[in-house]
Amino acid sequence: MKLGEAWKLSKTSYVEVAYRSNVMTRGTARGAFAGGDPAKRVRSIVRGTLISKISFTVLVSLASAYVLLQYERSRTPAGLAGAVTFSLAIAVAYIVLYSLQVLPSFSGGESFELLTTLPLSKRDLSLVTFFSFARTFDFMLVASIATQVVVVALLTGSALATVLMFLAAAVNSAFAVWIALTFSTLFYRNITKGGRGKGAALARLAFLISWGFAALSIAFSFNFIATALPAIDGALTGTLSRPLAAEALALLHPISEGIAVSGAAYPGYATSTSSLAIVYGVSYAAFVAYLLLAVVVARRTLSTILAVAQGKLSGVARTLTTEFKLRIRSPVPAYLVKDARIASKSPQMAFVFALPVFETVFIGLYLSGFGVLGSGTIVYATGTGCAFTLFGATALLNTEGTGLEFTMALPVVSKTIVDAKSLISTLSYTPVPVAISAALLLGKHGTSLLLAVPFLEIAAVSAASSAELAFFVGNYKSGGILQTSSAVQTRGLSLLSAGDILRLVESLAVAALLVGGPLVTYAIVAELLKNYAMAVVLMGGVSVSEWVGVQLFLRKR
Amino acid sequence: MIRIINGLADPTSGGLRVLGYDPAESPIEVKSKIGYVPETSNLYESLSPRDLFEFVASIRRMDAAVANARVGKLAEAFDLGQYYDSPIATLSMGTKQKVSIVAALMHEPQLLVLDEPMNGLDAKSSRILKDIITLQTQRPGAAVLFSTHIMEVAENICNKIGIIYQGKLVAEGSLEELRAKSAAGADGEEATLEEVFLRLTHEEEEIAETVKALREAFAPPQARVGG
Numbered sequence: 137m138k139l140g141e142a143w144k145l146s147k148t149s150y151v152e153v154a155y156r157s158n159v160m161t162r163g164t165a166r167g168a169f170a171g172g173d174p175a176k177r178v179r180s181i182v183r184g185t186l187i188s189k190i191s192f193t194v195l196v197s198l199a200s201a202y203v204l205l206q207y208e209r210s211r212t213p214a215g216l217a218g219a220v221t222f223s224l225a226i227a228v229a230y231i232v233l234y235s236l237q238v239l240p241s242f243s244g245g246e247s248f249e250l251l252t253t254l255p256l257s258k259r260d261l262s263l264v265t266f267f268s269f270a271r272t273f274d275f276m277l278v279a280s281i282a283t284q285v286v287v288v289a290l291l292t293g294s295a296l297a298t299v300l301m302f303l304a305a306a307v308n309s310a311f312a313v314w315i316a317l318t319f320s321t322l323f324y325r326n327i328t329k330g331g332r333g334k335g336a337a338l339a340r341l342a343f344l345i346s347w348g349f350a351a352l353s354i355a356f357s358f359n360f361i362a363t364a365l366p367a368i369d370g371a372l373t374g375t376l377s378r379p380l381a382a383e384a385l386a387l388l389h390p391i392s393e394g395i396a397v398s399g400a401a402y403p404g405y406a407t408s409t410s411s412l413a414i415v416y417g418v419s420y421a422a423f424v425a426y427l428l429l430a431v432v433v434a435r436r437t438l439s440t441i442l443a444v445a446q447g448k449l450s451g452v453a454r455t456l457t458t459e460f461k462l463r464i465r466s467p468v469p470a471y472l473v474k475d476a477r478i479a480s481k482s483p484q485m486a487f488v489f490a491l492p493v494f495e496t497v498f499i500g501l502y503l504s505g506f507g508v509l510g511s512g513t514i515v516y517a518t519g520t521g522c523a524f525t526l527f528g529a530t531a532l533l534n535t536e537g538t539g540l541e542f543t544m545a546l547p548v549v550s551k552t553i554v555d556a557k558s559l560i561s562t563l564s565y566t567p568v569p570v571a572i573s574a575a576l577l578l579g580k581h582g583t584s585l586l587l588a589v590p591f592l593e594i595a596a597v598s599a600a601s602s603a604e605l606a607f608f609v610g611n612y613k614s615g616g617i618l619q620t621s622s623a624v625q626t627r628g629l630s631l632l633s634a635g636d637i638l639r640l641v642e643s644l645a646v647a648a649l650l651v652g653g654p655l656v657t658y659a660i661v662a663e664l665l666k667n668y669a670m671a672v673v674l675m676g677g678v679s680v681s682e683w684v685g686v687q688l689f690l691r692k693r
Numbered sequence: 694m695i696r697i698i699n700g701l702a703d704p705t706s707g708g709l710r711v712l713g714y715d716p717a718e719s720p721i722e723v724k725s726k727i728g729y730v731p732e733t734s735n736l737y738e739s740l741s742p743r744d745l746f747e748f749v750a751s752i753r754r755m756d757a758a759v760a761n762a763r764v765g766k767l768a769e770a771f772d773l774g775q776y777y778d779s780p781i782a783t784l785s786m787g788t789k790q791k792v793s794i795v796a797a798l799m800h801e802p803q804l805l806v807l808d809e810p811m812n813g814l815d816a817k818s819s820r821i822l823k824d825i826i827t828l829q830t831q832r833p834g835a836a837v838l839f840s841t842h843i844m845e846v847a848e849n850i851c852n853k854i855g856i857i858y859q860g861k862l863v864a865e866g867s868l869e870e871l872r873a874k875s876a877a878g879a880d881g882e883e884a885t886l887e888e889v890f891l892r893l894t895h896e897e898e899e900i901a902e903t904v905k906a907l908r909e910a911f912a913p914p915q916a917r918v919g920g
Contacts, residue, residue: 457777460765462747462757470751474740481739481780539737542796544701546752547724 137260146267149247153268154185156241185238193276196230197283199223204287213402214372220288221368221394224304227280228312228390231273235316238272242317243324245444258446265445266438273313281305288397297400303427304393310430311389314437321440368394371415382415392422467548471556478535479560485535488528488560492567495524499568503575510582511589511662511671514572515655518590521568522597522651526644529561529601533608551690554605561601562594569594585668592676593654595683600650602686607643650686654679694857695808695840699729712803725753728802732809732840734793738782742773742792745781746799753800760799767795770821787813794822805829805837811846823850848886858894 137145158181200223207219241247248265256264281302288301368391371382386395399406399416406416465473479485499517506513536543569590576587654675661671696702698711700720708715716723737745750760768777771791776784781792790813797805805826811819826837827850841847847854848868855865864871872884875892884892891897 454775454779456775458774460768460777462743462750462760462764464755464757464760465751467752470748474748477744478737478739539735541735542737545699545724545729546749547721548752549721
C-alpha cells in the first residue's frame with residue numbers, strides 16, 4: 137500500500153478512535169437526552185473533535201509565541217532561557233491535555249477491528265494504525281514546533297539557536313506524545329481490568345488520583361513555571377545562593393533546552409565566567425541526553441502503536457465467579473456508589489477525586505505563607521475551596537453517558553440524582569475544613585471561632601451543588617429545563633452548545649451566590665461589628681437556611 | 694411506541710395507559726411495574742454486571758434476599774459467571790444482552806417489554822428466554838410485549854400478534870386470525886407468519902423482483918452473457 141493510500145484510509149479509523157474516546161470518557165449523554173439521533177450524535181462528536189484540535193492548535197501556538205515574545209522585554213540570556221523553557225512546558229501541557237480527550241480508546245484497538253477483516257498485510261495495517269495515531273496530533277505538533285522555531289529565529293537571528301530550538305521542540309513533542317500514549321494505555325487497562333477486590337479498587341483510585349492530579353498540575357503549570365523563572369534567572373546571573381542549584385536546574389527538562397538555546401544565542405556570555413560555562417556545559421550535556429531519550433521514547437511509542445495494530449494490548453482477563461451476592465442500598469447511596477464507580481474509571485472524572493488532594497495542598501501552601509491567620513485569610517481560603525468544588529459538581533453529570541438511557545427506564549426521581557451527585561460534590565469539599573483547621577491549630581490565629589467558618593460552609597456547599605445540578609437535571613412532571621416529560625432528564629456537558637454554556641454560567645452564578653452568602657455574612661459582621669460569635673452564628677444560620685431552601689425547592693419542583 | 698410505553702418519550706398525539714397508568718403522567722409507577730429490554734443495550738459500560746444489578750435492585754428498592762436469589766439464578770442460567778465482575782465495556786454483544794435481560798427480569802415485572810431480545814443471544818440463552826417468556830405469560834395479571842423482526846420467534850411464542858409496517862399497525866390478532874385476514878395458505882397449506890406478513894404488507898412481489906435482480910448480479914459471467 138502506498139503511503140498516500142494509507143494516510144487516506146487512516147482517516148476512518150482516526151475518526152472512530154476520536155468517537156469512541158469521547159463515548160468512553162464523557163459519554164454521549166446529550167444524544168441520549170435528545171431522544172438519540174445516532175447519526176447526528178456521531179457528526180457532532182466528530183465536528184467537536186476537529187474544533188477542539190483546531191482550538192488547541194491555535195491556543196498552543198499563540199501561547200508559545202506569546203511566552204517567547206516576553207524575551208523582547210529583557211533581551212538577556214536569562215530572559216531567553218526562561219521564555220524557551222516556559223514555551224516548551226506550555227506546549228507539552230496543552231498537547232497532553234488535548235490527547236486526554238482523544239486518545240483513551242486508541243489502546244483498545246477496537247477502532248481498527250474492521251481493518252483487520254480487510255485484505256491488508258500486517259505492514260499496511262501497522263501503517264494505517266500509525267497514521268491514525270499521527271492524525272491525533274498532526275497539525276498541532278507541526279504548528280507548535282514551527283511557531284517556536286520561527287519566533288526564536290526572528291528574535292535571536294542566530295542559526296544555531298534556531299536549530300537547537302527545533303531540536304528542543306522536537307524532543308518536547310516526542311515526550312508529550314509518549315506521555316499521552318502512556319496515559320491512554322493505562323486508562324484502557326484501568327477500564328478493562330475490572331475485578332471486585334479491594335486491591336483492584338484501591339489501585340484504580342490511586343491511578344485516578346495521580347492522573348487527575350497530573351492533569352490539574354498541568355493546567356496550573358503556568359503558575360508552577362512562573363515560580364521557576366526567577367530560579368532560571370538566578371542560575372544564569374550567578375545569584376543563586378545554594379551551591380550546585382544552577383547546575384541542577386540545568387539538568388532538568390525543559391530548563392536544560394532553554395539554557396542551551398540561550399547559550400547558542402549568546403555564545404560570549406555562556407563562556408564569560410567559569411561558573412556560567414559549567415552551567416551551560418551541563419545544559420548542553422543534558423540536552424544531548426534528552427535527545428537520546430527522545431529517540432528511545434519515540435521507539436517505545438512506535439512499538440506501542442504496532443502492538444495496538446496487532447491487537448496485543450486488547451486482551452481481557454476473566455475470572456469465574458460463583459458467588460453472585462449483591463449489596464442492596466437505598467436509592468441515593470446506590471446512585472452515589474454507581475457514580476463513584478463510573479467516575480473512578482474515567483480520566484475526565486479523575487479530577488473529582490484529585491480535587492480533595494489538590495485543595496488540601498493548595499490551601500495548605502496558601503495558609504503557610506501567613507504569620508497570623510485572620511478572618512479575611514480564612515474566608516478567602518474557604519471560598520477558594522468552594523470554587524474548586526463548584527467546578528466539579530456539573531462534571532459529575534458526565535458519569536451518565538449512554539447509560540442514562542438505561543437509568544431513564546428505571547423508577548428513579550430526579551431528586552435522587554441531584555442528591556447523590558451533590559453528596560459527592562460536598563464530600564470533595566471536606567478536606568478544605570480539615571486543611572484550614574490544621575493550619576489554624578498549627579499556626580497563630582486571631583480567634584478560635586475561625587475554626588467554625590469552613591465547617592459551617594458545608595451546608596452552603598451542599599446547597600450550591602444541588603442548585604447547580606438542578607439546572608441540568610429537570611423535573612419529569614412539569615417538563616423541567618429540557619421541556620420534556622421523560623422520567624429523568626439530565627444533560628452532559630460533553631458537547632457544549634450556546635444554550636449549554638448559558639445554563640452553565642447561570643448555574644455557576646447561582647452556586648457562587650449560595651457559597652458566597654454565608655462567607656460574606658461572616659465577613660461583614662466580623663469586620664464591621666468585631667463580634668465574631670455573632671458572625672459565626674449568623675453565618676451558620678445563612679448556610680443552613682440556604683440548604684433547607686434548596687431542598688424545599690427541589691421537593692416542590 | 695415502545696419508548697412511549699416505557700415513559701421514555703411523549704406521544705405526539707393521542708395517549709395510552711399501561712397497567713392503568715398514563716406513562717407521561719405517572720412514569721415512576723409505570724416503570725416500577727415494567728421490565729424493559731431495549732433493542733440496543735445502553736448500559737453503563739464501565740460498571741460490571743454485578744455493579745449494575747446492585748444499582749438496579751437498589752433503585753427498585755428490592756429486598757436483598759429476594760434480589761440475591763433471583764439474580765443468582767438468572768446469572769447462572771445465562772452463564773454470566775465469568776463475566777460477572779468484568780466491565781460491561783469488555784463484554785460481547787450477546788453477553789451485554791443477557792445482562793440487560795437479567796436487569797429487566799430481577800424484580801419480576803408485571804409487564805415485560807422486550808425489543809428484539811434475541812439479538813446476539815446463543816441458542817441456549819434464546820431457549821431459556823423463550824421459556825421465561827412463556828412462564829411470564831402464565832402468571833396471573835402478567836404480560837409480555839415482544840417486538841421482533843424474526844417471524845419464526847413471534848410465531849412460536851406469541852399468542853397475539855400485531856404487524857406494524859412503515860409505522861402503522863396493519864393487522865392484529867392471533868396467528869389464525871391473521872392467516873384468515875391475509876388469505877395466505879388458502880391453497881390448503883398452513884401459511885407461516887412470514888408469508889402472512891409479506892402478504893399483508895404487499896411485499897411479496899417486491900421480494901421476488903429483488904431476488905431476481907440479485908440472482909443476475911451474482912450469476913457467473915458466462916451465464917450472464919449466455920442468458
